[in-house]
Amino acid sequence: MVIIELFTKYSYYYLAGIKNTILLSFLSLIIGSILGCILALLRLSDVKIFRFISTAYIEIIRGTPILVQISMVYFGSYVLFGIDINKFLSALIAVALNSAGYVAEIIRSGIQSIDKGQMEASRSLGVSHRHTMQYIILPQAIKNILPALGNEFVTLIKETSVASVIGTADLMYASKIVSSKSYKPFSPLVVIAIIYFLLTFSLSQLVAYFERRMAHDD
Numbered sequence: 001m002v003i004i005e006l007f008t009k010y011s012y013y014y015l016a017g018i019k020n021t022i023l024l025s026f027l028s029l030i031i032g033s034i035l036g037c038i039l040a041l042l043r044l045s046d047v048k049i050f051r052f053i054s055t056a057y058i059e060i061i062r063g064t065p066i067l068v069q070i071s072m073v074y075f076g077s078y079v080l081f082g083i084d085i086n087k088f089l090s091a092l093i094a095v096a097l098n099s100a101g102y103v104a105e106i107i108r109s110g111i112q113s114i115d116k117g118q119m120e121a122s123r124s125l126g127v128s129h130r131h132t133m134q135y136i137i138l139p140q141a142i143k144n145i146l147p148a149l150g151n152e153f154v155t156l157i158k159e160t161s162v163a164s165v166i167g168t169a170d171l172m173y174a175s176k177i178v179s180s181k182s183y184k185p186f187s188p189l190v191v192i193a194i195i196y197f198l199l200t201f202s203l204s205q206l207v208a209y210f211e212r213r214m215a216h217d218d
Helices: 002-009 011-043 048-062 066-081 087-112 116-124 129-166 171-182 187-217
Strands: none
Touching: 002 011, 002 171, 002 187, 011 048, 011 087, 011 129, 011 171, 011 187, 048 087, 066 087, 066 129, 087 129, 116 129, 129 171, 129 187, 171 187
């Protein structure tokens, strides 16, 4: 079968693409979650300027294509600052910043899903707002949003395919190399489509499993 032969013959490129795709997605989710948490807290802040900055960032990120964002980071870093950032790092920065905008909304909705009475009860007992958020609200919110974060990871695996436009050695870039070497433009795409499906389907099932476990624990 052509697909199996292609994967076997050019397994080095496909395996490298799988590694870079997963690594890029995972690191982007970690960084994006940290930034997203900060953005969510800023958006829920009582300080108007903080809410404005957070809302503006989220709307800009969600309102522009990730392809444009990756290209702006890669080319803009040199044009604006004279810094030549390597392709993987450029993709990581852009995808992480993009993910932060979506994760911020996930975390915000998670925080707002917690009964406001818990905050009021905690404050009435003399616990500060920061400690209430840190030890009472956020732990519950994080538990509620873990399935959504898992789905964000699945989404990132698919979205990182656009990083190939700047030469990041992900799965999509691997298919371009195999196409040029094998002179077969279609079959390498079928191979990576199968790989993407296996990755995302496996992760989706894993997320669903943990979601059921958490529902059972409740």
